Amino acid sequence: MRGVPVTVSPRRLVALCGVFLLVTSCGWGRAGEGGDDRPPGAPSGVTAEAGSATSVHVMWNAVAAAEAKVSRYEVYRGTTKVKEVPGSEHMVDVTRLRPSTTYVFTVRARDADGRLGPPSREVRATTPAVAKADDDAPTRPSDLRGRAAGNRAVQLTWSASADDRGVVSYDVYQGGTKIHSVGGTQTAAVVTGLRPGTRYAFTVRARDAADNVSPAGATVRLTTAGGTDGRATAPTGLRVTSEREDGAYHLELSWVPPRVDGAVTEYQVHLDGRAATSLVYGGDAPRDRATYRFYVGREAGVTHRVRIRAMLPDGTWGGFSAERTVTTGARH
Structure with a gap:
């Protein structure tokens, strides 16, 4: 077992799903690992924004490579499939819509064997009204x-x-x-x-x-850079403190998510140089400052090194945050 084990009871896990799903590095794997033949998971980070009075731009996060291989994504307006794109893409324009109308969209992934995954959460977008006889294009940016x-x-x-x-x-x-x-x-x-x-x-x-x-x-x-410099896609402002509760120590983390187009819904925490735990937001992911807390043991005076990275909307890991050092039981 790598890192620090985090135990979550089934009842606690259900309670967490509305905010985020906790996954330890040695616990539950992704769909598709170890020969799992389940279909792909639901795409996360789905957003929809009007592109004109008759179109909406829909984006989503690519299903991670560790899950079942995605062959294509299907975009639904209500219960009607309106678009289908290859698995390498994660955005689309839905056209031929009505002005001044609210639409509901979901996205589903399908694997190479034709298995269709569950729908993403619903997102809504409202097209603006269109003025009559508007033939004038905007000026160039x-x-x-x-x-x-x-x-x-x-x-x-x-x-x-x-x-x-x-x-x-x-x-x-x-x-x-x-x-x-x-x-x-x-x-x-x-x-x-x-x-x-x-x-x-x-x-x-x-x-x-x-x-x-x-x-x-x-x-x-x-x-683009030829190396592995991912600073622009790394979480910033990482703060780590040690807190004691019921005779045990926990680390309290907070950070600013990376500014990318699309929602960042998954993070991986590294403790002392190794992956310790991951968290996946099941609802709306924070965009201003995120927080997280996890158990590290009962011994005081233990020094830990902590850093964090984000799963980007394209399904790849971003850069690591700056590393912070914290000692259990130390005064802040």
Whole structure:
């Protein structure tokens, strides 16, 4: 058994599911491990945001590679399947919708043997109203800038476009392919799932409620790092304290989740250089500051090294946070 064992009774486990599911490094495995023939799990981190008066951009976190191999993802509007994409993709535009209408979406994963996993949690998006006779496209986004964020991600920023009735969304293109969309109030994005040491070209276009799309702004070319520097995708502001309760010591952790486009729903805690425990949020994952507490023993004066990393929306691990040192029983 690696790390520090964490024992959770079945009753306690059920109670935790509404917030997060606790998984020890030597406890429950993922679906698909050890010859398990169960279908893929439900995709996490699903979000939906209107791209125009007639379209919604749906994103989700890729099912981790340790689970059953995903062949494709299916996107449902209510109970109707409206889109299907390969397992390598985890975003899609649902089109031909009605203006001023609220829609409910879920996502399901299907493996190579055709087994369909359970639906994700439901997410809702409301399309805006469309103004009549709106034929004017927004102005092109200007001042596009970017930088490599480690070896698998880039950070992009740009200046807002102008539109006579308002920008609803910005579309991010890699070469000639649309790869992402953000809301009209956002002027930044983090693109993940890239290859190390690779040169990419990005542009951004603005879209209004009538689906008028601006010309592309200037192209920015970026090369991802060739090493394993994942600092831009690492949790920040990690704090660790030791707390005593009922004669035992626990470590209290808090941190700021990495800023990536998509929800971070899973973290792995390393204790003294080894994976000790993982946590998976079953509901809405925190975006400002996350907290976690786990048992480390009954002996005072034991010094531990702690760091944490996040599972990114593309199904890969981000970089480790800065390491913190804490001693059980020590005054804060």
